[in-house]
Amino acid sequence: MMGICLDEVRRQGTLVHNITNYVTVNDVANMLLACGGSPIMSDEAEDVEDITSICNGLNINIGTLNSRTIEAMFLAGKKAKGLGHAVLLDPVGAGASTLRTETALKLMKEISFDVIRGNISEIKTLAHGSGSTKGVDADVADAVTEENLDEAVAFVKAFAAKTGCIAAVTGAIDLVSDGSDCYVIRNGRPEMGRITGTGCQLSGMMTAFAAANRELKLEAAAAAVCAMGLAGEIGWKHMREGEGNATYRNRIIDALYNMDGKMLEKGAKYEVR
Amino acid sequence: MMGICLDEVRRQGTLVHNITNYVTVNDVANMLLACGGSPIMSDEAEDVEDITSICNGLNINIGTLNSRTIEAMFLAGKKAKGLGHAVLLDPVGAGASTLRTETALKLMKEISFDVIRGNISEIKTLAHGSGSTKGVDADVADAVTEENLDEAVAFVKAFAAKTGCIAAVTGAIDLVSDGSDCYVIRNGRPEMGRITGTGCQLSGMMTAFAAANRELKLEAAAAAVCAMGLAGEIGWKHMREGEGNATYRNRIIDALYNMDGKMLEKGAKYEVR
Amino acid sequence: MMGICLDEVRRQGTLVHNITNYVTVNDVANMLLACGGSPIMSDEAEDVEDITSICNGLNINIGTLNSRTIEAMFLAGKKAKGLGHAVLLDPVGAGASTLRTETALKLMKEISFDVIRGNISEIKTLAHGSGSTKGVDADVADAVTEENLDEAVAFVKAFAAKTGCIAAVTGAIDLVSDGSDCYVIRNGRPEMGRITGTGCQLSGMMTAFAAANRELKLEAAAAAVCAMGLAGEIGWKHMREGEGNATYRNRIIDALYNMDGKMLEKGAKYEVR
Numbered sequence: 001m002m003g004i005c006l007d008e009v010r011r012q013g014t015l016v017h018n019i020t021n022y023v024t025v026n027d028v029a030n031m032l033l034a035c036g037g038s039p040i041m042s043d044e045a046e047d048v049e050d051i052t053s054i055c056n057g058l059n060i061n062i063g064t065l066n067s068r069t070i071e072a073m074f075l076a077g078k079k080a081k082g083l084g085h086a087v088l089l090d091p092v093g094a095g096a097s098t099l100r101t102e103t104a105l106k107l108m109k110e111i112s113f114d115v116i117r118g119n120i121s122e123i124k125t126l127a128h129g130s131g132s133t134k135g136v137d138a139d140v141a142d143a144v145t146e147e148n149l150d151e152a153v154a155f156v157k158a159f160a161a162k163t164g165c166i167a168a169v170t171g172a173i174d175l176v177s178d179g180s181d182c183y184v185i186r187n188g189r190p191e192m193g194r195i196t197g198t199g200c201q202l203s204g205m206m207t208a209f210a211a212a213n214r215e216l217k218l219e220a221a222a223a224a225v226c227a228m229g230l231a232g233e234i235g236w237k238h239m240r241e242g243e244g245n246a247t248y249r250n251r252i253i254d255a256l257y258n259m260d261g262k263m264l265e266k267g268a269k270y271e272v273r
Numbered sequence: 274m275m276g277i278c279l280d281e282v283r284r285q286g287t288l289v290h291n292i293t294n295y296v297t298v299n300d301v302a303n304m305l306l307a308c309g310g311s312p313i314m315s316d317e318a319e320d321v322e323d324i325t326s327i328c329n330g331l332n333i334n335i336g337t338l339n340s341r342t343i344e345a346m347f348l349a350g351k352k353a354k355g356l357g358h359a360v361l362l363d364p365v366g367a368g369a370s371t372l373r374t375e376t377a378l379k380l381m382k383e384i385s386f387d388v389i390r391g392n393i394s395e396i397k398t399l400a401h402g403s404g405s406t407k408g409v410d411a412d413v414a415d416a417v418t419e420e421n422l423d424e425a426v427a428f429v430k431a432f433a434a435k436t437g438c439i440a441a442v443t444g445a446i447d448l449v450s451d452g453s454d455c456y457v458i459r460n461g462r463p464e465m466g467r468i469t470g471t472g473c474q475l476s477g478m479m480t481a482f483a484a485a486n487r488e489l490k491l492e493a494a495a496a497a498v499c500a501m502g503l504a505g506e507i508g509w510k511h512m513r514e515g516e517g518n519a520t521y522r523n524r525i526i527d528a529l530y531n532m533d534g535k536m537l538e539k540g541a542k543y544e545v546r
Numbered sequence: 547m548m549g550i551c552l553d554e555v556r557r558q559g560t561l562v563h564n565i566t567n568y569v570t571v572n573d574v575a576n577m578l579l580a581c582g583g584s585p586i587m588s589d590e591a592e593d594v595e596d597i598t599s600i601c602n603g604l605n606i607n608i609g610t611l612n613s614r615t616i617e618a619m620f621l622a623g624k625k626a627k628g629l630g631h632a633v634l635l636d637p638v639g640a641g642a643s644t645l646r647t648e649t650a651l652k653l654m655k656e657i658s659f660d661v662i663r664g665n666i667s668e669i670k671t672l673a674h675g676s677g678s679t680k681g682v683d684a685d686v687a688d689a690v691t692e693e694n695l696d697e698a699v700a701f702v703k704a705f706a707a708k709t710g711c712i713a714a715v716t717g718a719i720d721l722v723s724d725g726s727d728c729y730v731i732r733n734g735r736p737e738m739g740r741i742t743g744t745g746c747q748l749s750g751m752m753t754a755f756a757a758a759n760r761e762l763k764l765e766a767a768a769a770a771v772c773a774m775g776l777a778g779e780i781g782w783k784h785m786r787e788g789e790g791n792a793t794y795r796n797r798i799i800d801a802l803y804n805m806d807g808k809m810l811e812k813g814a815k816y817e818v819r
Contacts, residue, residue, distance in 0.1 A: 022295040022568040023575055023587050029296055029469035030519050039469065040366065041296050044339040049372030066590040066614065068339065097596030100518070170725065194803070196575035196585065238515045242784045244803025246576050246796035250519035257517025295568040301794050302569055302742035313639070314569050314744065317612040341612065473585045482591030523792035530740070530790025 001216065002223035002268050005262025007210040008035030010260075016207045017055040017080070019043045019073050020090065021063025024197025027249065028059075031201040034257040035227065037208035043069040047108045048076035057085055057211030059204050062103055063092035071101055077111035086210035088115040090203040095125030105129065108163065115210055115221050117168040117203050120144055120152070128160050144173045153273050166221045168206065170199060174229065176222040183222040185270045186228025189236050192246045198252070202228045205256070226268035231255035233267070274489065275496035275541050276534025281485040283309030283533075288326040289480045290353070290505045292337025292346050295364065298472025300522065302330075304474040307530040310481035316342040321349035330358055330484030332477050337378055345378055350384035359483035361388040363476040368398030378402060385527035387483055388494050390441040390476050393417055394427070398433050407528065417446045419538065426455045427546050439494045441479065443472060447502065449495040456495040459545045460502025461508050466486070467518045471525070475501045499541035504528035506540070547762065548769035548814050549807025555756040557583030557804075562753045563601040563626070565589045565619050567609025567638065568617035570743025573795065574605075577747040578802040581773065583754035589615040594622035603631050603757030605750050608649055616649055622658035634661040636749040641671030651675060654709065660756055660810035661767050663749050665697070665713040666690055673705050676726035690719045699728045699819050712767045715754065716745060720775065722768040729768040731816045733775025735782050740791045744798070748774045751802070772814035779813070 014037040020028055025041060030037040042051040043067070052058050058080040060073050068263075080087050090109075091272030104126055108116070116126070120142045144152040153175060160167035163181030170177045174185040192198045208223035213220035220271035281287075293301055302312040315324040318341070325331050331353040331540045333346050353360045362384075364377035377399055381389070389399070393415045417425040426448060433440035434452030445459040463502040465471045477496035486493035508524030554560075560583040566574055571587060578585040588597040591614070598604050604626040608620050626633045635657075637650035650672055654662070662672070666688045690698040699721060706713035707725030714722045720731040738744045751769035759766035781797030 021587070022570050023585075025296050026469065026572060027353050027519075030522065033469060035466045036730065038367070039296075041294070042366075042370070043337065043339055044372065046340070047338070047370050050372065051366070053370055053793050064587055064589065065593070067592070068341075068614075093588075093597070094599055096586070097588070099590065099593040099596065164488040178295060193580045196572065196579060234515070240763050242780070242797070242804065243799060243801030246573075246799035247804070249576065250523065251515070253519035254515060254517030257519070258515065298569050299572060299742060300792075305793065306740045306742060307791050313569070313642070314568075314610055314640075315643070316610065319613070320611070320645040323645065324639070327642055341614075398598065504651050509789070523796065524788070526792035527788060527790030530792070531788065 001219045001225055002220060003225035003265040005209050005213045005216060005220045006035065006227060006264050007261040009208045011211045013038055014057060014208040014212045015040065015055045015203060016057045016059055016211065017042065017052045017076065018059045018204055019069060019248045020059060020061035020075060020200060022062060022198040027197045027201050027253065028204040030253050031256060032204050032208055034253045035205050035208060043072045045075055045264045048072045049070060049079045052076045052080045053083060055085065057105065057207040059207040060088065060092040060107065061092055061200055061203055062100055063200065064149045065100065073107060075108060076108065081111055086207060086214065088113060088117060088203055088207045088210065089113045090200065091122045091126060094122040101125055113165045113168040114217065115168060115206060116163065116267045117170065118260060120169050123167065123169050139258055144169065144171050144175060149173065150228045153213045157182050166217050168221055168225060169203065170225060174205055176225055178218040181187055181218060183270050184273055185222065185225050185229060187226050187233060187269050189232045191236065195249045200239045222270065223264065226270060227256060227259065227264050230264060230267040274492045275499055276538040278328065278482050278486045278489060278493045278496035279308065279500060280534040282481045285485045286311055287330060287481040287485045288313065288328045289330045289332055289477060289484065290315065290325045290349065291332045291477055292342060293334035293351060293473060296336060297473040300470045300526065301473050301477040303526050304529060305477050307526045309487050316345045316349055318344045321345045321378055322352045322496045325349045325353045326356060328358065330480040331360045332365040332480040333361065333380065334365055334473055334476055335373055336377055338373065338376055346380060359387045359480060359487065360384060361476055361483065362386045363390050363473065366397060367395040374398055377410050386438045388439040388441060388479060388489065389436065390443065390479055390496060392444055392489065393442050396432060396440065396442050399490045414447065417448060419445050419448060419484065422446065426457065430455050440489055441494055441498060443498060448496045450497055451491040454491060455546045456500050456543050457546055458495065458502060460499050460542050463506045464509065464521060468522045472477045494542065496537065497539060499543060500529060500532065500537050503537060503540040504532060540543060547765045549604060549771035549811040551755050551759045551762060551766045552581065552773060552810050553807040555728060557756045559584055559757045559760045560574065560603060560754040561586065561601045562603045562605055562750060562757065563598045563622065564750055565603045565622060566605060566607035566650065566746060569609060570746040572725060573743045573747050573748045574750040577802060578750050579798045580752055581751050581754060581803040589618045595620045595625045598622045598626045599629060601631065604633045605753040606653065607635065607638055607746055607749055608646055611646065611649055611745065618655060623653065627657055629634050632660045632753060632760065633657060633754065634663060634745065634749055634753045634756065635659045637664045637672060640668040640750055647671055659711045660763065661712040661714060661717060661752060662709065663716065663752055665717055666715050667774040669705060669713065669715050683750050684719065690715065690717050690721060695719065703728050708812055712763050714767055714771060716771060720771045722771055724764040727764060729816050729819045730772050730819055731768065733779060733815050735778045738778045739783065741795045769810065772816060773802060773805060773810050776810060777815040778806060799814045
């Protein structure tokens with residue numbers, strides 16, 4: 001099923017509108033192209049409704065939000081939902097500032113997101129309506145581990161059920177749930193945490209997967225997570241002596257570029273709880 | 274002649290002011306450095322007139338335009354023209370939104386551009402005063418092919434003649450015209466379409482070529498197109514197993530970095546119609 | 547001593563708030579991760595005080611300043627100083643426009659920076675209250691050379707003494723002074739000048755070094771400069787046939803990723819005057 005989700009993005013050439021941060025936007029665009037989609041970026045209120053209308057999905061990432069782009073997020077989100085597009089929220093830094101937390105919560109109130117993807121700290125903040133995070137990375141104390149896995153699965157299921165979204169909490173172990181089932185995913189490598197933007201890239205790709213597979217919401221989101229982690233594993237195998245996080249970033253995108261449905265089926269490591 | 278155009282950029286160290294999108298801006302800067310130029314970015318109304326005054330060329334790209342930067346585009350464009358600088362327009366996404374189409378048309382009305390570079394959908398939009406495009410990539414139906422080449426050449430010549438600019442329409446086959454002659458260029462590789470920003474990089478480089486070769490307007494624009502395509506061919510030869518679009522992006526810029534006038538002369542594939 | 551400064555960043559995982567330009571921001575983030583720190587970007591007035599509060603250092607870079615982000619720079623800078631954080635100014639393009647020069651001077655007046663890092667043209671502008679630069683690169687006539695080294699050292703010492711900051715002037719020869727002593731650093735390679743953003747990356751890393759080593763202000767700043775130059779030397783050794791500035795950019799960040807305190811101690815090339 002996961003292989004089909006990737007193949008559909010390639011077949012459809014899914015066009016994704018991104019309102020995303022300027023830190024990792026180039027990698028988001030290249031990752032969307034690597035997985036067979038096509039990116040367009042626009043964050044101006046006067047522009048976003050037109051742009052999102054010609055797309056299949058919308059990726060809202062609040063990583064470098066400002067008053068101008070926040071307005072665009074609401075306009076684009078409502079327009080995209082009205083057109084039946086897949087809409088994803090990446091609440092970067094929710095819990096790290098009042099503006100981020102409140103913007104994310106208000107977006108959730110006014111836009112019925114198809115998918116919300118973040119780290120455990122961010123999702124906890126959204127679940128509790130407040131929180132604290134160590135910048136844009138998850139609190140170490142909050143990491144999902146084998147020890148607290150049952151508790152974490154229950155939390156993500158409850159969050160998905162309450163919000164009506166597919167909830168994706170990514171970290172060393174990734175959890176993706178629709179409220180009933182929860183994919184527990186063990187692809188990826190710890191070195192991915194030393195690259196900026198792997199989460200943002202995943203959000204862009206996940207929007208494409210969701211948009212291209214509207215009948216397979218949970219599977220599509222889980223497939224994107226597996227694809228990203230598997231790309232991290234494959235990319236790492238190509239690392240040579242002296243290479244580090246900058247080259248690794250490219251090798252991960254390259255790995256997605258060369259991945260097909262069969263490779264994803266074979267490499268995906270998950271269980272459903 | 275093409276080799277001279279590249280050599281002149283390296284000799285002069287042409288300084289280019291870029292008002293460009295935040296998606297591909299880093300690659301535009303590195304491509305300008307690779308071809309021997311020097312980049313500076315500024316998009317604030319209060320800043321752009323000073324900045325453009327110390328430069329030799331201005332590259333206006335509307336890829337992530339907003340109300341603040343649109344104002345800066347007009348101010349910088351008028352100032353640069355007043356100083357006799359080479360000024361280029363890259364109408365990213367013209368036809369995809371009203372704001373983009375109208376901004377591009379208004380810029381053309383108020384600023385006498387030296388060069389306009391876009392894909393066929395964007396240039397058709399500017400020619401017709403409206404249009405529709407598939408995001409930032411050209412409509413497939415609108416692609417320039419061997420079959421519709423005569424018609425496309427006539428269209429680009431007419432557009433160049435009407436606007437008084439050098440018109441560059443890039444895609445699988447590239448067309449560059451001053452209204453009388455039209456370069457038909459067959460450098461490049463299809464895989465370049467799976468990288469974000471090759472068009473933006475070309476616009477930055479083309480501005481440098483135009484600024485460094487004011488007496489060779491048509492040749493300079495065509496030389497930049499050939500150089501980009503040739504870099505794509507050379508970069509592809511250096512690709513290794515497991516590499517994809519992220520690494521290819523770097524290898525293209527690297528190829529320009531190592532290209533000299535003689536290599537460009539030898540590798541350029543074009544005819545003039 | 548220099549090795550300790552790097553090791554401390556890795557041990558503490560120093561979190562740096564960056565208000566920086568959108569041209570090189572991704573490389574700044576990956577360089578901070580490469581040296582063991584952690585980046586967060588925020589440039590919205592309503593957001594920056596919260597964000598800077600959870601960090602250890604603040605990096606203010608005016609490379610693509612605008613009216614909105616200038617306001618954020620002042621708010622964040624005052625908040626960070628109030629909390630005792632290390633705060634750095636990178637006055638990109640000071641001297642190239644009135645807005646840049648005046649913004650940098652006003653920031654210096656209202657915020658007591660721990661470190662100011664720029665090229666010789668920018669620092670001369672700040673010293674004289676006005677100036678002219680060739681874009682964002684140093685005036686060639688203004689370069690620090692073996693011939694004018696005594697004069698340059700005296701200038702940097704005087705600037706540091708007058709402003710009460712650590713002053714870092716980087717170029718072919720780098721100078722770092724606290725007003726009494728001046729490190730004269732000869733790491734690095736000339737090819738680093740053909741990559742966009744090596745200065746911006748250094749400013750991000752230097753903020754982390756300063757924040758993690760508050761008792762070693764001068765040594766920490768000098769260590770960051772040596773680490774950047776050494777990474778340039780190591781990265782160059784890994785360059786293969788056909789590679790150029792785009793790949794070199796990655797190899798430099800990769801070299802920092804693989805550098806430890808001992809390597810830095812061994813590779814640092816400096817004298818104290």
